[in-house]
Amino acid sequence: MTARDFDAIIIGSGPGGSTAADVLTAAGWSVVIFEKGRNHLIDVADPSRLTNDFSNDEIKFMARHFLGPDPLLEPRTFRSSEDDGERTHTGEVNTVPSTVGGGGTHADGKVPRFREDDFRLLSEQGPMDGATVADWPIAYDDLEPAYAEAERLIGVAGEAGANPFAARRSGPYPMPPGAPMYGALLTSAAAEKHGWNPYPAPTAVNSVPYDDRPACNNCGFCAFFGCPIHAKGDPVASLRRALMTGRAQLRAETFVSRIIVNNGRATGVEYIGPDGVTRTERASHVILAAGGLETPRLLLLSGFEHQLIGGNLMFHYQTYVMGIMPMRVHGHKGRSVTHVHDDFIVPDLDSTAAARDAGLPWFKGGMVEHAGAAHPLTEAKLAPWGSAHKDTMRRSQMREHLWGFCMQGEDLPQLTNRVDLDPAVRDVRGFPAIRVTYKPHKHEQVASDYYAAQMEDCLRTAGAEVTFVATSPGLIGPIPISRHVAGTTRMGRDPATSVCDEWGRVHAAPNVVVADSSLFPTGAGYGPTLTLVALAIRNMRALASERGG
């Protein structure tokens, strides 16, 4: 292998790209991974060594963009619809880290599988006006072996059989669940009284030493922070394996500006390295794993044309039902979320009647996380200044007493919700910024209101004295705060109604393969990460065997 000749160029080192690197190098391919963010995850010279750049530091992670992207260097813009004009906001929009390991580094890693029904939403529930509801071109059974492998490769803790709504599994979880949080025990008990079925959240966090990494010690600085002891199932595991084969190179601080395509085939990419110089790299395949927003942006920057590139953008509609508990629930101790329930994911007679009353054929909610907590800096910034400040902080309603539910409500795909290139705002290298145009469908709002009322009831059962509901987008502002992004290069069999085929290959240039959640035809009511990793495993293995055989 020469330094300028690779079997595959992988764009992005998040869960999707690092999985691709792992699978392809294991199959004997040589790969180079281009990542625009810095490397704080792994020692490239000696991949067996883990770095120690992550820390329990609210200033670094919450106030100073340590994991990127810095909104000054790489601004994004937002508008609810074309009626808003070119944009209503410039700066941070739905930031998932730009760093080696991508969003995997600071996710708190709830990694459930999707259900069988999630792969055939159109057949199961039927169409919905204004939404592009679709079936996936693959079924759950096609993905089950890859799901099982993904859980082993990342390291997932969970309890098989605890969730009555779970899809069929071929085996147990690789690790048992970790320590349940006190607040979650309270809301789980209340949820059971309401007839719901809470279960230990399947979590990409080591509950016991696993894969040469230690068990989690419950430090509490989990979501939004990198793990200082590498107990998280972030992409470190797959990147480490890939680098240790000697067949992978990782180039951080390297921005891919264009995929070079000739007559329906990619020949390589153009990139800008840390020295600011533009160069090209050639390879026989390009794996595009830049994330739900950057993947369509790069296709657009490369001159691909298809009305669905960037379209059908989905987040999750997040319904927060929070309460102030009389006792201290100390949500800052533990791994953010230890319990969830899936009872709102399957429409029943009551929800269908409520949908009809609202003029909808049906609606679905999403997985409900039992969670609380904020760290002191986050709490303080919301507290008043002046004489009331100290009492507010001493009482600590947010950090010590706040507990409740967050439902990751299924967001239906709509053609008008999309990513495109902002006509005026630029990144520091001079390329057009990502513009997000997004407004929820009535489906999400109706489902949210319906389930929020039930969750409020339940929270009072658990002992909450004050309860309130906040949604995103909604009360929390027009920009979705869900970091789950999907749908922007939909896969399907028909090139007229999809950007990629059922193996993730771009119809217009089949040696470009998408390996992230941009492929999802629908978003389900679950976090996307395990499913995108499983898809990457399946699609990369197919790619490697196709060439080998």
Next chain:
Amino acid sequence: MPAYFTDDQFRVVEAVCARLIPTDDDPGATEAGVARYIDGLLGAFNFDPPRIWAGGAFSGRFGGSPGFASFHRLSPLDELAWRVRIEGSLGMPEREWNGPVEGLQERYAAGLKLLGDDFADADADEQDRRLLEHHEFTALVYEHACEGMYGAPEYGGNRDRAGWSYIGFEGDVQPRGYTDEEVSQP
């Protein structure tokens, strides 16, 4: 000696912080050295490496070696971003890829002038009146004051962990973490 402010400016910043996070039976911004934190942010580039991101993985407060104390080196792009954020774009074309940016130093200079050179000597009611009148600047200082009160002490504030102690927060607990009992029990 402040790293960035003049002594007169520093006195006003201290007085503002003392109103935003007052001292009562527990220590406030004054005791926690919050103005020092803000001075350290605006003067971050007077240090090498710049005091933007503290190191890891541990502070040493709960074991492990004290990595927070050595700050990260910045990449050229990160240095650019933080210089623009702190100093402003100052008319330099290489800093204005999306037009001019007003830096924190400029916003503080203007804001402190609005509050008045005599702010520290005004009585509490008068101080509050001015803070409310110039609420945009007050909001900016408050954000930084919170960071200086409740952020890691390595950034120059939260002296003797004053901000964490009075609210009963242990701070960064790695590598000790919390026991399963501490997580699961009341």
